Amino acid sequence: MKKFLIFSFLIILLSLSALGQSKIQITYMRWGDIREIEVERKIVDAFNQSQNKIFVNLESTAWGAYWQQLQNRIAAGNAPDVILMDGAYFIDLASKGVFKDITEWIRRDINLKNYYYDPEVCEWDGKIYAMIRDITLGGIMFYNKDIFDKYKIKYPDWSWDWNKWIEAAQKLTIDENKDGTPEIWGTYVPTWGEGGLYPIIWSAGGTVLSKDKKSCTIYSNPKSLEGLKFMYELRYKYKVCPSESFMQGLSDPFMTGNFATTLGISSFIVSYRKLPFRWGIAPIPSGPAGRFMSANQLSLAIYSKSKYPEAAWEFIKFATGPKGQEIMGKEHQAIPALKLKTRVYFDDPNIKSALTIFSLYEKGQLKSLEFTPSWLEWNNMLETTLGYAWQGKVDIEKAAKTAEDRVNKILQEAWKKLEK
Template structure:
């Protein structure tokens, strides 16, 4: 654990009303009107004090081995602890955890489903929900919820509704995430920049606002000149101000990369949940990506994205090559534990339409072909219970879907002096600062279209005003059953 000189305030204080406010903001989607989501569920209560209890055993007559799959290796210890507790009171059920990195996870899962040998339960992502549900590959949990009287109002805000379509439910929430700006304290100090100076940055796609000025101050050439100096040499950059996770620009959704500033400029991916049209031809997205293009290829403020030598931006940041990186709350532990320097977290800059962060949810789903549906359901309900969520909060890798689990995670970082309030700050404000991860069919095909286009734009190889409309036409053709070349 790194040392952190800043003492965190009481992050738990006021969390109840913060998360209640989330109820009113959650399904704001992409900044558009009401979304066609189920409305017949009970309104979530503003604050639930959950009691910790030993999980109740389930009735299984014969020994059963369940396979549980997830993609994040950092979460395996937490869920192994959950499995140990679950198995202690359910001795006839064994849980085996399987982990595969994101790049291989979905292909492996799809292949296993096709072969009839998939994990019984798996961590599911919103982008994959529509296609898996439409193909009948995951169970509708709503009949089981009603049969067993499982209360979904214990979850934060409208998280449960994000996993419902046309009255059917395909997962129980496990966690949620937002995006913030992560900074290297040492590089800020060397530039004479107090961390507080990062908290009120403004941005626009024309001149970059105060954010771009700060990036110029934090970019250095080999002679030690920052980018605001007339002597700065953009061809000889020794320290970049900014980098982004991955090496391809974030693909179709740019969750931790460009989407947040684009939406802050007025862009929206779709009109609502399960929509059948995208707006990658929106001028707001074009000018946002054009700004990134200049930042990377002309100004030298941002790390390059060379196709022939891809390097993950997280690796660059942890190596001290960049002072700042935008990243998700699921990576807090990576920066706190792995960086050889102290880090801090602040909310993203404020754009023309305000401060915006993408919000995403992960849930546990049951494979429709499981030979053990009752045991799988028992495991899923336990994963979403107070008992497991408190364990997950204690391991402090992701923000759990239950309020008590979030409080446990915040308490963990509070106790070690790390202020991670930047990720929850979006939910405390009076205006809508969150937008939903796009949830539509054809996610994999959409990414196949958009990933090379986004990468080419950011590398300066194509004009976003030309490339994005053409790509958008291909994306929308998918919903019409057409695969354009």
């Protein structure tokens, strides 16, 4: 009897071991804050529960650390099976053979007409290396309803242009104790690309890059310079927006409750939903050339050296399919790229108004971030050099001229390397 029990126990252990080994384990790596990772965990868990043969391990870290870790793991030949990609790095990595070519799998399994699809973050040299996942709108105006109500100012809407923006911001820049520093600021325009810089330049009628993306135009295009001057004057002429010296150490000014309006990106909404004050969403005010905002998209790619590319593809299909996209949309992590589920993101009274902003996508007024090789390098150089003007150390024309020259050197070298 004892021998029988021992034998039975061994059979059970072997069966459990075989069951555990029968599941292929793959790794999915992404960046994000705590809230974003909580939502991603729900997507991964839903996939794992639906599977008998595949198990996904989720790894995450902050934005900056993510790219350093990813580069190190690529160099070591042990990158994660599924990689969350941003256009800032896509061309550089795709051109080096980091991603698996999934062109045939896309054609076999997915109808891209059902998605809002930006080839800039998925395609390179005529092949598809990633599947589109979500959309982030840039240049959204967030406004503090409590401040507007207290000072009896109408909320921003589609009638707002730059003049109305300045007028309202002047009324809502309040120095209550008369010490020379406002307790409440009328507005804040981020000096980084999609948050505010690019949408302002575009709305002025300007461009960041030339059509072939091989040269910078923020100084040589007079309209681009006009947009930069508007941002500069908000700080130093109208004094309704703090200088960047004042902003140092303040990661998200809107969350302090001391700003009547700020520009930002739609992914901020995940954190804003629990703010202790009432807030709303409006489109960026119209500039001399109209109203333009950004639409950045993230994608999912498979590591070219993955041992289990088919399993990785199954997860990508789930994450970009109806179930994964619905979870992402309902939790307001990001706007689903799958058109069938896009509206799910906006099913919230406080966010619903942003759906009309999204309609600009079809009108061509939501623009991509013009990704190039070494995009992150030249974009950082652009923002850093212009920063001397935002801090009040040099005038905006000098900063723009210097920034354009520096960016052009980076672009020239980047394209030259790629064309070799």
